[in-house]
Amino acid sequence: MLNMQPSLLSVDSIALSFGGLLAVDRVSFAVESGQIFSIIGPNGAGKTTIFNCISGFYAPNTGNISFNGHAIEGRSSHKIAKYGLVRTFQNIRLFKEMTVLENLLVAQHNIANRNLISGIIKLPQYRKAESEALDKAEYWLYQLGLTAFANREANSLAYGQQRTLEIARCMVTEPTMLLLDEPAAGLNPKETEELDELIVQLRDMYGITVLLIEHDMKLVMNISDRILVLDQGRVIANDLPSEVQSDPAVISAYLGEEE
């Protein structure tokens, strides 16, 4: 017990209510480094609210969240992102009127050379830092197949490409862990398949731990190491995909809601 590796992310009994509505009710789970961990559940189950608590947009009423040794509950979101935990949004949030490339440069703000003087007179160290930022942006554009759109305004991209760009924008921040909120929403089956491959690739090649929200249980079965099922703010299952699939509580929650 003592020499057990602590989890990368551990959520301990968090609760949050909006007025009278208990959106998240004493939820606990732990994500190990290198896992693809999925949260599923019907509409309004509280998935996005949990994301908002983890990423600092909401402070939970009670409970603790720790990431990589830092207590992060109630911390401001930009600090949490600096610890290496970045997220995407259910309703895509790009810098719409900036170009694709600029989106990726902005995201590198914390790694950039922000010394005003060296930027204004273009000192060598500034040029070098900018050049590296461009290289990294170029790399991720290439990896995610967006190179051709580098100088297009972000909002001119197709929906699926915007989702991909949002992931690219997370990746240039060199995160430890990605939180993806329904990244497959609005994608066609082929795009969804590519996305699944991408997520696995991010984990296998770059060692990214992924916390994934998905609406559709079938989609996540193949790629998830572990699945947490939520219903009305409560955890009803936290298990391996194969176990979750046959869990009677899960089946009744899902069938009750969808049929």
Add this chain to the structure above:
Amino acid sequence: MKQNFQNAIIATVLSFVLLSLTIGGLIQVEGIETTVVARPWYVVIGCTIVFIIQLFRDQLVFVFKGFGNVLKTLVRAEQIAEHAIQLKGSDRFNPLFYLTVLICLSVYPFIVSDKLWIGMFIDIYIYILLALGLNIVVGYAGLLNLGYIAFYAVGAYTYGILNHFYDFSFWLALPLSGMTAALAGIILGFPVLRLRGDYLAIVTLGFGQVLVILLRNLGSITGGPDGIGSIDRPTMFGIEFSRRAKEGGVPFHEFFGLEYNSIIKDFFFYFLALALVIFTIYVISRLVKMPIGRSWEALREDETACKSLGINSTSVKLSAFAISSFFAGLAGCFFAAKQRHISPESFEFIESVIVLAIVVMGGMGSTIGIILAAIFVAVLKDYSQDLQEYRMLIFSLILIVMMIWRPRGLFPATRPFIKLQNRQKSQECGC
């Protein structure tokens, strides 16, 4: 058409009420008697204009769009030139274009050689300075600041006070004025930057008003309503531009063995203002391509996304406020040195509105647009001098019309184009 007719009637009735109350009557005070003179014609003319505009709204939009397109084709030539250069992988800088403009502006004062015409351009330069600074906050960071002129006042009074009480020279006070204004921006920014949109606009507007009241009432420091007088003019390498120098100094005309001519002083101010404008354009054009400038724009686009990427939105806002105020402070210091006398009157709300009108007209985030708009507005301001308070109406109208028909300004900003392939091979990157 019927819809338009209805709208027109409603708008006219509303304007009738408003106009009757505002410009329909003129209060005259003679001795102890106060009389109200009715001015029905003003109301009739106003109502007629509103009626016609509302009735032919659609056609007017069409005409206005056409006008915009003509302007667009005019600037396109320049944009294409810029684009071609960017494709070569260099900066957006088109040396030939800027050199031509610079030469024209440099010979201008010698050609006109007239106090008034030079003075007009100096005023334009001050407006350009102010608008470029305000554009950082409003255009790039998307924060509406309605009290911007207060920072201009801070700069002017910094020089005024430092010179009056401590004999600071212009050149020493110039950076200090900028920094004091920046500090004022940060001090105001800390509590108010949590506010968004309309609330921020109202608080900054209040700040502008409060500052003017403070200037009026802090008599012992600011000289009250009379302001501060006999502020020293700047010197050039210690050479003065007055007829007689202070003890120990040599005036410019004696130094070069010329006849004394007061226009030399105007030339000097002209080039000083031009130098400040060039400095500001260069610094701002660098800033907006740097990480700090990108974060301003990102903040305008989506604050939540910024935070999720680890960008501290408060410090980004503060940096925009501080840097924009810095340029207002520089402009203020120059203004104090040029006028030699400053008083609260120069920093009324109307000035904030004028600068905002320039930014909105010029196309938020576009430098060339702002320069052209500054020229237009400064000239308009000169010619509308007689209208006094009604000038406010004109500038408000410009703001409203722009917001409705061309919310991105007459010259919308173009996004930087950065070439990726073989980027490493070319020496310059467009960043």
